[in-house]
Amino acid sequence: MNETRTATSVPQTAFAPQTAFAPQTARNGGYAIEAKDLSVSYDDFLALKGVDLKIERHKVTAIIGPSGCGKSTMLRAFNRMNELFRAARTQGEVLFNGVNIYRDEVDPVEVRRRIGMVFQKPNPFPKSIYENVAWGARINGYKGDMDDLVYQSLTQAALWGEVKDKLGQSGLSLSGGQQQRLCIARTIATRPDIILMDEPASALDPIATLRIEELMRQLSQHYTIIVVTHNMQQAGRVSDYTAFLSLDGTDDTRSHAPGVLVEYGPTARIFSNPANQMTEDYITGRFG
Amino acid sequence: MSKGRERRAVRSDPWQVGGGSGIEGDGFAPRLNRRHRMANVWRTVFRLSTVVGILALGLLLVNIINDAFGYVAIVNTVDPLELGEGRPLEELPKETLVQILEANVSAGLFRRFAHDEPFEERASGDVINLIYENVVKPRVVNQWTLLESLTQRRTILTQGPVDYPGASERSVRVRFESWVDVAFITSPQSADATRAGIRTAILGSLWTIAIAILFAFPIGVGAAIYLEEYAEETQLNKLIQTNINNLAGVPSIIYGILGLAIFVRALQPLTSGALFGMTDPTTANGRTIISAGLTLGLLILPLIIINAQEAIKAVPNSLREAALALGATRWQTVWSHVLPNAMSGILTGAILSVSRAIGETAPLVVVGASTYITSDPNGPFAKFTTLPIQIFQWTTRPQSVFRNIAAAAIVVLLVLLLSMNGAAILLRNRFSKRL
DSSP: OOOTTOOOOOOGGGGGOOTTTTTTTOOTTTTTEEEEEEEEEETEEEEEEEEEEETTTTTTTEEEEEETHHHHHHHHTTTTOOOHHSOEEEEEEEETTTTTTTTTTOOOOHHHEEEEEOSSSSSOSSSSSSHHHHHHHHHHHSSSOOHHHHHHHHHTTTTTTTTTTTTBBBBBGGHHHHHHHHHHHHHHTTTOOOEEETTTTTOOOHHHHHHHHHHHHTTTTEEEEEESSSSSSHHHHHHEEEEEEOOOOOOOOOSSHHHHHHHHOOOOHHHOOOOHHHHHHHHSOOOO | OHHHHHHHHHTTOOOGGGGSSOOOTTTTOOOOOHHHHHHHHHHHHHHHHHHHHHHHHHHHHHHHHHHEEEEEEOOOOOOHHHHHHOGGGGGGGGHHHHHHHHHHHHHHHHHHHHSSSSSTOHHHHHHHHIIIIIIIIEEEEOOOOHHHHHHHHHHHHHHHHOOOOOGGGGEEEEEEEEESSSHHHHHHSSTTTTTTTOHHHHHHEEEEEEEHHHHHHHHHHHHIIIIIIOOOOOOHHHHOOOOOOHHSSSSSHHHHHIIIIIIIITTTTHHTGGGGTTTOOOTTTSSSSHHHHHHHHHHHHHHHHHHHHHHHHTTTTTHHHHHHHHTTOEEEEHHIHHHHHHHHHHHHHHHHHHHHHHOOHHHHHHHOSHHHHHHHOOOOTTTOHHHHHHHHHTTTSSTTTHHHHHHHHHHHHHHHHHHHHHHHHHHHHHHHHHH
């Protein structure tokens, strides 16, 4: 996997020694991350039920589905963000490089560096552009040339040309689309294997959205990208694989039906020839 | 500011719906005129409340200023110019002053002064003080407020110097006295109102506030960080939170009793300084600056915690998520992002707390502030008095002249308060401007 990252001359060893996932061999048959019977609940509320999903390496995988079906919950289950702010209980396994990230001995802090995240609303730190990119790498013990890392990360995020003369300015001084690319650059700077994106373009105008989509395509050469989106066209444009989540209509034992994975496959097939009637209804705009 | 315009616009309403006559055809009775009338009534009520508040504040200030400046009639038992043979005492060398003192007080009294502190070691200002206290003995026989001084200046200047029993005409002086002046701020306490100052009290206030803030700020901010960033929402933590909120409203005298029990009594070896080799018998009872400072610290601790919690809550969660998603630990997130963004709010809370602490009187009375000390506090284990205590003491004296110096001390307290707040606000603005 390292050899595919030739565009980034920064070797993994520039970071302080890491634990569970350090040898990046394709131990689980080439999948970047794999959910096995994954269920997430908040207190009494079951948000996601029994999801099995194998995410391909260096591809863009889109997660689509109607509101409240657990798309974001699933995304956040992939880097243990769920447990941060609400009393979330996760059952099942999420295998990352063959290791279940929910095992007791796995440190979520380490998981989150290897599986980065870009949020719906651009949230750069109220610090300089340079510091926005450098901070994550620094706190993770990056020992290489920081200027070089900032340059590489901003270049990969297609932002270098626009900000190279004002690296000292506040990240908040940028436009919304630039801020979101800065957030992507910030995530890249910690050299993750996977980048999770939670509706990264929903707060942006169409042109900025297009740039983010182009960026996702480029980044997929080096990173595995999982993107939650409401926008069907966007899923069709950027993703190689699509997972369709919906509410479980068969489960009427609860006040709120849990989200389940309805269909998963190559985007071209899902959009042209969905196997499931619900998928077809959703994609053709009949509900959701 | 379109509040006034809104009403006029409605009056020229072309559809005539504002008549207020009754229900229109569509089931609405807009009665716009009546609603606007009610709105105006309420606006007047709110404006009146503001005016009352401002008036009260203005009256307070006028009242204080009125007492702090004005004409006084002073009777000197002996004219100081006479003592110095035409020259003011301040211009004379120390040796001459000592001679004057020796010539005008009894031999026994002079020996006692020399015994208290040899004249060779006394400063000449000190000797002048002794001359004033024992020879000149100025008495304020009448004083006028600032308003009287301004409006009846001529009457005061002509009528003032006469008719004081036991005063020869030469020894009565009427002069404009600014009770707040440099000498007032830099002089120690004195039994003579015209020579009394508040240096001891100011230093006492600064010492206690410094100790209070050094004690309460780190603990308060630490507790706020724990409660906001680390604590789970358990029943115990909810109970703790409720308690902290209630503690902020506990009457301050109760903190005084707490401070008396803990710092003065239980921790006496510590607060009297005995553990650190302090052997001064007057502070061996633990009624020291550090006891007072810690008591005030306890008093402002809940305020600091609550304000810091609010400031930390105001930091958007998206920043925490962003940091944590990069593989930061909780502490790295708090240190690099939460605290810098909350700092201006935390400092504001600290400012408010200091403002409260600097004016507190009751708990310090309980903890055991000294009513009359002339020596500056020389450390945390010294006896103390503070500005509000001093003001309180002076207002309880029967002689009306102490009212003037109490007013002067209030002016100083207010200025001290405002300048501390100002400095803290500047500091806060610098924090919030920093990237």
